[in-house]
Amino acid sequence: MNESVVRLRPVVSWPRQVTPGQRYLITVDVEQDETADDWPYDQEEYPIGCVLDGRPALDVQSVGDTTIVVHRFGGTYGPAKFVAQAQEELTGQCLLSLTLVTAGGVPFRTLELPVRGTADESETQQDSFVDMAASVAELRLRPVSDRGDRLVGRHAELELMTAFARWPILDAVPPDWTAPVLAFIGAPGSGKTALLTEFARRIGRLKVPYAYFDCAQTTAQTTGEVLSALAYELSRDGGLIFPRLATGLLAISQPPPSDDPARAREQFIELVRVGKRPASPSVLMDVTNPAFRRTYVYVPDLVLRGLSVFPRSRAAVFRRGVQWWGQNQESDSGAVDSLIELCRRAHHSSDHGLVTRPLLAAFLADLRDTFRSGRLAKAGWNCVVMIDNVDTSIGRHVLEELIDARQESVRRSGGPDPLTVLVASSGALEVHKETVVTAKELLRTNTFRQAATRMIPVSLPDLTKKDVAAMEGLPISSILHGFTNGHAASVVTIMRSEVTGLKAPWPLVEEPSIEGKLLHPFIRDLPEPMVNELVTCAAARNRGEVLRFAEHGWGLRETASALPSYLWTPIGWSDSATLHPMLRRLLLRRLAARSPEHPLNWQQVHSWLQEDCARRDDVPGELYHTLALGHMDAVVPRLAELFDEIAHSDWVGILDSVTAAPIQQDQPLLGLDSMAVSREPGVDAAVRQLVWALWQANDRLAARPTYLYDVVDRGFSTLVRCSTKADVEPLIERWRAQRSE
Template structure:
């Protein structure tokens, strides 16, 4: 399984600058930091990032939860609030112990054996719970604050009941006090009304979905009110940094529910900011973000750089897509925290290491930064952090520098683990469809049943949504289309190539269906793409030869190079044990016409070279360079672009 990156390349703006901003208390005041969420597919460094943040928060009151461990995935928000409060209420050297009296009161009431169907019996049971203090022993020492702040409840009498309930209600805004008290039907005007309010909390916790949501909201309001109180008064001077909550894998139902409850509680609080910095990670898109953010795959398709952050205007508002680590410093520049336009969320997209980041990681593995190896790894993994770390580790342990072709074995050694790791988010019923769909350049193929016979009962829309929600789609620049993440597609293509000849949708059958579909629809370049995947070099050469019947102007040369790039991006299932030059010689074939021969050699050489495993040592570069120069001779003004392209392979 790909490991989390051993070093967080390029993450310093987050692990230093952003954390300091969110923990800071300008003028000793809470300022309302947003809920920071790092997004990324599997293996993109989310857990490693949270681990680094945890290290930096070591001396600050903090609590951490992984929603994919310890059965937290479906936890109720109020239960999780109790866990977080337990952790935050530990004794911290500078900050002391944070008390949560309002929250503990809610927990005492909900956790007590209250008969919610009989008011008189319920009141007696609540009095017994508070008198005996039985749950207090289970809730650590901080729960004693309930007794102290409630006025010293004891015996069978009820002094302290009004104080205890008032303490809770004072933690809520005027709107919430009115909202919650209004939910109690026929509330009497006597002093017993406060007791009825506590009974109502217990009833909500056992009620329908709306009632349970009301209980969660009350718990969260109490939690934040306790935090605000803890950072005021005599404690204000020593509590110089906000408390922190670190939440891993919040794409789970429990994680999404908790973030929703917390965000809504902050909205209700309005200008009453809380001293809490929240850092979360997610492997999927949360629908709650649609109000003010666009998913990574919902904008930016017409940008010159595929992953450059952008905004779209909808209903007169500018909604950004998730930011990147390189955006953080600018977003948060200035003396005051620049949180207004992001609030209540600040989303950061992880998942792509730059070539420089890959070089930095290679150095950690004792790989020379100027060698070809970092570039090979970056192309092979498309900058996927976990896979990059794993491949670099394998190279450091197994690579024979005297034989560059041996780099091919690195991927094959890692392939089985990588396949299971990346595909575990997809149910078995959809894997076969996903493997078949990987043949096409983009996921448009999912919506053409004349090409594919999808096995998923829910149809192509469900598979597209699964890919999108799990952040495995990339918006292609200038094409207005979405494609699979290159690393995931490489794994899926390996599965497609491994299908037996008698499989109804084997490699040849799928690519033939795709080619014929694009041919019928007048998309010749896409058809030639699939021809090349089938090893049909002749038809691809025939298409690319047409502009060379005369001179090329600049526009024609640009269009021809674009078509060449698209066609030679075709996948292959060539023998990875053969030498690259021998592969070119075998597949380019013999041609009577010199132009056809040059085009065939260039086409096949580029086809192999664009596959990171096709020619990892770059042995075909000289062939590609000379072929471009040869084609450019006597071709008019457009030849300049061919000569320029040749220089890339010098």
């Protein structure tokens, strides 16, 4: 997701030297390094939280609100203020730790402020508004759409997401039914993140609660950490509170419970009373500790927000959380025992599920409670959770536990929960090829409303030629679509390269910086040795050929089986899957650039693949690699011989598959003059014309001279007249298709 960046300079006034027992005022403010031109919010203000910790040498208390409000036009409404008191035993050097936190609860800058203890009050020094110019922090605001790029070609996907977000509220479903997860699957750079961003923008305007989490940009290691982030995002715009979850998170933030049951209960009695009176600082001290924030970065603000929402009814709100952990017992004893056990498991158990499962149950119970009445119950929308890059290790784990928890919640509560889960994945998420559908298919058949499955995988196809033409500033849309196959990231990369008057993509890939950007989405997570071996694999037509080549002993055995599923089209590990066309074109250029001395150069690899196809009687494959080697004279007679031996529809298919062979960069080709001398009305001459013209026309890197289509037109015309078969319709249809391009 794209992010707007505001550069901030912290401005802090704090005592450099302190005397034990004395109290000192500390102020924290920020200055904008420059005014943000593209402010991403409708509101003109953005709050920044301050957490100041001086333990164990300094006791720090806040004075009023510790939030700094940044205005879009620069400046704030005043600093956050704290009072620090030095401990009696303070001597020597110590540190104040200042953490700045986004409105989403994410720490984005931590500063260490040195303080020295002294017994002489005359030496006490207060630095007034020290400008920490070297500590400019980048505040990354909540992801918003990149307004410079139009999202095209995704109307069906957005319509499907909307249908999921509004359902099952508008439709009757069985009481034991759980809404499946909608999983968008596509190659890296296919626009999955852009799709989630655009949907977030649309439902955000409607005030629908939503949360976005990118598993590829997080240090979270457990479901609980991710859950705290999702809950905070859902609560940030008001309307959703999580008293049950917040109570559980408060419990696991406490120190390990004592082995003495009485002392442990005494420790947690204060916790369950948090709803009965203003929260005790001792209860919240550990949860606001920067060390704890590094793991559960959203928890402190989630808890504090829960305590500040509806202050007059705070007791009632948090009472629901405590009662839930006590299984609705009239006394607090049940809650105390449950929370002690939860805390003990969080500190000592190696099974994270023992902690995350009850936290997920609390999360879902809070959602049901909030949607039971009020504005959200009448709005006609579920709340929406969007998880990007879910095919990472943490993403798969979170998704599995969330699905299990939702099914258990349905069994316990009876009826679906008010939650829509949308995920995006480059990998296959262990789904079968035949279960992957398109958004258009789902909308047309309307089968998703009866789906009794955990997840519906939806493929995110490449952009069509019409989609590419609809993008701004692309007068070369036809050439560009042919080169990129509609790969969204590649189209945008070329669009941003500000190329004008382009007749062919060749100059683009000749520029190393542009070629690197085009390759980056596909190979960014691959080690360099695997990338080099992937170059060799590009010669193969499909994954099956790659595996056979690896088994022959070319040193690719491990690479062939370890290549990520997202590199193949369709995504998965089918032997018939091919490398993404855009990726393969770029890799073939590198293969062609290998020297004749390289053991796996163009000639060596294609020669072995040609012989392998011949051994297996794979005629199209044999002729494909023969043509890739430049031996057109060996291909034409074989195709001419087959012309009247097989059905014309099959022959046209072989012709198209053979002429899709790649052309080596420096490979000499026969010119137009050599084709002009072969005008006799025979099958051999016509086949020769077709192979020569279609082979060059299929080269997506080079320009396509218009005369190629004249040669193709003449070749098919000749074949129609020379055919000995009654059915020439397949030839005519192929002829018409070529004319329409």
